[in-house]
Amino acid sequence: MKKVIRIILSTFATVIVLGIGSCAALATLSVSAMSGMSDPAHEFLASVRANDQQRMEATLSTAFKQATSRQELLQLIERIQLNRNTSAEFNSYNLNNGTGTIAGTVTIADSSRYDASFTVTKENEIWKIVGFSLTPVSGASAQAAS
Numbered sequence: 001m002k003k004v005i006r007i008i009l010s011t012f013a014t015v016i017v018l019g020i021g022s023c024a025a026l027a028t029l030s031v032s033a034m035s036g037m038s039d040p041a042h043e044f045l046a047s048v049r050a051n052d053q054q055r056m057e058a059t060l061s062t063a064f065k066q067a068t069s070r071q072e073l074l075q076l077i078e079r080i081q082l083n084r085n086t087s088a089e090f091n092s093y094n095l096n097n098g099t100g101t102i103a104g105t106v107t108i109a110d111s112s113r114y115d116a117s118f119t120v121t122k123e124n125e126i127w128k129i130v131g132f133s134l135t136p137v138s139g140a141s142a143q144a145a146s
Helices: 002-034 039-049 053-058 062-067 070-079
Strands: 085-096 099-108 113-123 126-136 142-145
Touching: 039 053, 039 085, 039 113, 039 126, 053 070, 062 126, 085 113, 099 126
Parallel strands: none
Antiparallel strands: 085 099, 099 113, 113 126, 126 142
16 A cells, blocks of 8 residues: 555656646746847837937838838837937737737836837747837827837
């Protein structure tokens, strides 16, 4: 009887170890899949701040460029003074069927803050912005593409 109990406990311990190992492997895979997802948003904001349109456009997906003209995007940037952004913090990451969403806060030089959400996808293995939404912490929203 003691031998049977030892076999059962040994099997149970093995199942637990395998389960923990599988969870760790899945967590690593998820983190790896989302690696670099916020890079285009940070690069977009830095290039807007530097008034570097070529660098800014390099962060945008083909779909974004087809849906939003350069003029529309520049008008939006000017209207909300996005070129005066001073920081961005992203604290929410989601990946679903190859499309990622990152969300957080963008702060402008006058201390106004926007809730920010960027949708990204990979083009040629590089994350690109498909669309974004910036909503002043106090209300109305500014959106581009999507």
